[in-house]
Amino acid sequence: MRRITVLLLFVCLAATTSFGGGYQVSLHGVRNIGMGLIGTSLSYDATTLFNNPGGAAFVNEKWSFSAGVSLIFARGTFQAKDVNYQANLKHELNTPFYFYAAFKPTKNLSVGIAVNAPYGNRLTWKDDVGENWKGRYLIKDISFKAITYQPTISYKFKDIFGIGVGLVYATGTVDMNKSIPLQGATGDGNLHVKGSTSNFGFNAGIMIHPDKGWSIGIDYRSKIEMSVKGADATFTVPQSLSTNFPNNKVDVMLPLPANLDVGLSYEFGKNKQWLIGMNFCYVFWGTYDSLVFDFQTKTAAIGRTATPALYTSQLIERIGAQYNINKMIAVRVGGYYDPSPVSTSYLNPQTPSLNEIGLTCGFSVYPIKGFSIDASFLYLMGAKREGTYSPDNFAGTYRTGFSIPGIGLSYSF
Amino acid sequence: MKKILFIILSLALFTSCERKIDEFKASANGLDFSKFVSVGNSLTAGYADGALYLSGQENSIPNIMAKQFQTVGGGEFKQPLIGTEDGVGFQPIPGGIYCYTKRVLKLVPDKDCAGNPVGTVSLKPDFVSTPDQATLLGQLFTPPTVTGPYNNMGVPGATVQTLFAPGYGSSQGNPYFTRFASSPMATILHDAVVQQPSFFYLWIGNNDVLASALAGTDALLTPLPVFTQFYNMAVDSLLASGKSPKGIIATIPDVTAIPFFTTISKQLPYNSVVLDTTQAAGLTLLYGMYGHPDIKWHVGQNPFVYIRTDGTWAQMQAGDLFLLTLPTDSIKCKGMGVGDAVALKPYPIPGKYVLDKSEQYNIQERVAQFNAVISQTAANKNLALADMNGYLKQFASGMVFDGIKMSTTFVTGGMFSTDGVHLNPRGNCVAANFFIQAINEKYKSNIPQANVTNYPGLVFP
Numbered sequence: 001m002r003r004i005t006v007l008l009l010f011v012c013l014a015a016t017t018s019f020g021g022g023y024q025v026s027l028h029g030v031r032n033i034g035m036g037l038i039g040t041s042l043s044y045d046a047t048t049l050f051n052n053p054g055g056a057a058f059v060n061e062k063w064s065f066s067a068g069v070s071l072i073f074a075r076g077t078f079q080a081k082d083v084n085y086q087a088n089l090k091h092e093l094n095t096p097f098y099f100y101a102a103f104k105p106t107k108n109l110s111v112g113i114a115v116n117a118p119y120g121n122r123l124t125w126k127d128d129v130g131e132n133w134k135g136r137y138l139i140k141d142i143s144f145k146a147i148t149y150q151p152t153i154s155y156k157f158k159d160i161f162g163i164g165v166g167l168v169y170a171t172g173t174v175d176m177n178k179s180i181p182l183q184g185a186t187g188d189g190n191l192h193v194k195g196s197t198s199n200f201g202f203n204a205g206i207m208i209h210p211d212k213g214w215s216i217g218i219d220y221r222s223k224i225e226m227s228v229k230g231a232d233a234t235f236t237v238p239q240s241l242s243t244n245f246p247n248n249k250v251d252v253m254l255p256l257p258a259n260l261d262v263g264l265s266y267e268f269g270k271n272k273q274w275l276i277g278m279n280f281c282y283v284f285w286g287t288y289d290s291l292v293f294d295f296q297t298k299t300a301a302i303g304r305t306a307t308p309a310l311y312t313s314q315l316i317e318r319i320g321a322q323y324n325i326n327k328m329i330a331v332r333v334g335g336y337y338d339p340s341p342v343s344t345s346y347l348n349p350q351t352p353s354l355n356e357i358g359l360t361c362g363f364s365v366y367p368i369k370g371f372s373i374d375a376s377f378l379y380l381m382g383a384k385r386e387g388t389y390s391p392d393n394f395a396g397t398y399r400t401g402f403s404i405p406g407i408g409l410s411y412s413f
Numbered sequence: 414m415k416k417i418l419f420i421i422l423s424l425a426l427f428t429s430c431e432r433k434i435d436e437f438k439a440s441a442n443g444l445d446f447s448k449f450v451s452v453g454n455s456l457t458a459g460y461a462d463g464a465l466y467l468s469g470q471e472n473s474i475p476n477i478m479a480k481q482f483q484t485v486g487g488g489e490f491k492q493p494l495i496g497t498e499d500g501v502g503f504q505p506i507p508g509g510i511y512c513y514t515k516r517v518l519k520l521v522p523d524k525d526c527a528g529n530p531v532g533t534v535s536l537k538p539d540f541v542s543t544p545d546q547a548t549l550l551g552q553l554f555t556p557p558t559v560t561g562p563y564n565n566m567g568v569p570g571a572t573v574q575t576l577f578a579p580g581y582g583s584s585q586g587n588p589y590f591t592r593f594a595s596s597p598m599a600t601i602l603h604d605a606v607v608q609q610p611s612f613f614y615l616w617i618g619n620n621d622v623l624a625s626a627l628a629g630t631d632a633l634l635t636p637l638p639v640f641t642q643f644y645n646m647a648v649d650s651l652l653a654s655g656k657s658p659k660g661i662i663a664t665i666p667d668v669t670a671i672p673f674f675t676t677i678s679k680q681l682p683y684n685s686v687v688l689d690t691t692q693a694a695g696l697t698l699l700y701g702m703y704g705h706p707d708i709k710w711h712v713g714q715n716p717f718v719y720i721r722t723d724g725t726w727a728q729m730q731a732g733d734l735f736l737l738t739l740p741t742d743s744i745k746c747k748g749m750g751v752g753d754a755v756a757l758k759p760y761p762i763p764g765k766y767v768l769d770k771s772e773q774y775n776i777q778e779r780v781a782q783f784n785a786v787i788s789q790t791a792a793n794k795n796l797a798l799a800d801m802n803g804y805l806k807q808f809a810s811g812m813v814f815d816g817i818k819m820s821t822t823f824v825t826g827g828m829f830s831t832d833g834v835h836l837n838p839r840g841n842c843v844a845a846n847f848f849i850q851a852i853n854e855k856y857k858s859n860i861p862q863a864n865v866t867n868y869p870g871l872v873f874p
Contacts, residue, residue, distance in 0.1 A: 077432050077434045079437065080437075082437075082862045083437065084436065084861035086434065132866070132867075134864055134866050135815065135816070136866065137817055138815075138816045182873060183871070184872065238872075238873035239874060240518070240520050382432075391813075393814055393816075399432045
């Protein structure tokens with residue numbers, strides 16, 4: 001058994017993978033991460049509240065809790081086109097977390113709350129010389145994070161069909177810096193934007209258990225329009241130009257795309273020792289047309305700018321498996337392909353979105369019945385890609401990689 | 414087993430995530446840059462902001478190119494550096510020259526016609542400091558600190574003919590060459606050729622039209638046969654210098670497209686003289702009295718009056734261009750272009766401040782003829798050609814590099830220096846990259862371009 005475990009881990013780590021499209025982060029449950037991030041058709045703990053509210057009523061225990069965190073270690077390199085120049089993504093730890101709690105007042109009804117961070121982006125670019133990297137007029141650093149709070153209700157009819165819906169309340173923060181190509185005695189100008197916002201969406205799903213061992217899940221999470229009204233915009237420009245760049249409030253509009261997930265899984269073997277499953281996740285990136293900055297105080301130099309993004313919707317394919325070695329240990333492995341929603345003419349350093357392959361593995365240890373310590377590892381590799389952000393004529397080749405260990409706890413009783 | 418997992422996870426975390434990309438693969442493809450020599454005028458010398466100064470020279474087009482050549486075996490690139498950052502510019506005056514420093518952007522208090530500050534400020538190019546003639550003359554004629562020969566043979570003011578002029582580097586010649594000529598009677602081209610370049614750059618001819626345009630006339634253009642003869646002589650001499658060099662030559666931009674000629678006319682329409690009935694009648698009478706009854710003034714908008722190159726007076730027409738040197742204070746306060754209200758005389762704008770449409774036409778025609786010669790020479794001699802004329806045209810509506818928008822608009826366009834004629838370091842970098850592209854295209858080399866964001870644009874106060 002140990003040999004199989006090690007082998008699975010080895011396969012997982014040796015293969016190459018890539019980090020996903022856009023700014024969606026799908027690290028919602030350490031057990032799911034271990035299985036290639038599948039989860040839409042699974043219902044074994046409170047994680048189901050987020051993955052598919054339709055499945056929450058299928059969780060057997062009266063109380064169910066799940067919490068965890070992932071540590072995203074990002075690496076990335078940029079090689080400029082036609083210029084002998086490279087820059088790197090500065091190592092910055094990003095830690096999306098989750099917490100889920102479900103309660104079943106009756107056998108067929110479940111209520112709960114899901115809190116997690118399904119969207120985010122955090123990066124700083126740097127070259128060997130220092131802060132003045134070649135793409136600084138596009139982006140120097142950005143930290144964008146959305147946290148969602150989702151009260152959920154789920155009901156199942158017999159043990160065959162479940163439906164559920166959650167109200168999603170999302171809060172978002174954005175903090176970014178970019179240089180402005182207007183130089184004073186101390187160098188470039190700078191724009192710092194910092195703000196926060198909130199908005200509502202919903203998450204609805206159904207789950208079907210058509211036959212022994214089989215499970216089908218369909219889940220839809222709505223788009224959430226994150227309009228940061230009146231973020232603080234602080235300009236640092238030469239004094240002679242300051243009247244054109246007054247410190248200001250800016251409205252920033254960034255959509256969190258809708259997702260339609262379809263999952264299928266099958267449990268088999270002695271005591272359902274094996275589980276295999278697959279997910280198809282359609283991300284409605286097409287709604288992300290441009291990043292809009294609308295300054296409230298307008299001058300000849302600043303107004304409303306729409307930075308084209310022109311994302312296209314993408315289908316992510318995921319596959320995963322779990323093997324219960326015994327009552328104490330389960331091991332998992334999986335993988336997925338996440339194609340970039342960005343076209344080659346709009347590939348940019350703000351969200352260096354590449355076609356990504358993710359390879360995952362994980363395990364759970366059950367020291368006592370109902371309680372598990374879960375661990376996962378996701379290695380995500382962005383395939384090398386050459387592109388130009390044509391509105392700014394910024395061209396080069398990007399390559400990224402992410403090591404994402406995750407740890408979580410689940411308790412059901 | 415947990416121990417094994419822990420080890421594997423740790424290893425994965427710290428080692429497996431290197432995401433390298435192969436670095437740029439530079440290739441000369443047989444080109445020899447061990448002795449790169451550039452020949453040209455102020456655009457080649459790194460002259461900017463109305464003066465020759467140290468950091469301007471360090472950011473000259475050929476010096477930026479030479480740094481890139483060093484990735485493919487390029488040799489040292491010596492420039493005749495001047496020992497002042499404030500710089501020296503000059504203009505001829507009777508009996509000598511008058512010197513000044515470079516100009517930088519300053520916030521200058523606005524004044525009314527009586528010379529009193531009105532409380533507002535405007536961003537304008539202004540001299541770094543009050544010129545001290547003795548100091549500036551000393552700096553101008555002090556030989557460069559580094560000894561020659563100099564790879565950069567760019568001399569501000571040089572024309573295709575003066576490349577061959579003996580004595581151009583003497584005390585009676587061009588001070589910008591006098592300061593570094595190998596001997597008083599040496600010519601620019603001689604000092605270039607004796608270095609036996611392995612690769613040369615020749616960008617000459619701009620002053621054969623520009624000098625005339627800067628004087629607001631088309632009368633001083635170098636005649637086409639003269640240009641053709643001397644241009645071919647220059648190229649032939651370089652090619653015959655000994656090491657069978659390869660090289661690049663460049664076309665001459667249409668000078669009327671640069672900010673020096675386009676800026677004022679955007680702010681001051683040619684017909685912005687607004688008159689009432691009494692004024693119009695009075696001016697018509699006045700111009701008639703002074704022998705110009707053909708110049709009639711009307712109620713409403715009227716064009717300014719200026720003196721043509723042939724001495725005749727005319728009303729301006731749409732498309733005529735004011736030069737950046739136009740004394741706008743005299744327009745505003747002294748009636749220039751209309752009439753002197755104190756002396757009760759007509760007051761036409763001196764011709765040196767106006768480049769009218771027929772002058773522009775003649776200049777543009779000559780530029781086109783010169784460029785035909787240059788293109789033909791490149792083809793005949795199998796040299797790389799940088800079509801700077803075509804390239805500069807693309808900047809009329811603006812180009813963008815790494816998020817920096819550049820256009821031929823004065824100051825805000827970000828590529829020209831404060832003199833409105835020469836490029837700033839960022840503009841020089843873009844030009845140098847265009848030369849490199851042309852070399853790569855012609856010789857199938859892969860020389861890296863320079864990083865535009867590393868070169869400063871205009872510095873604002």
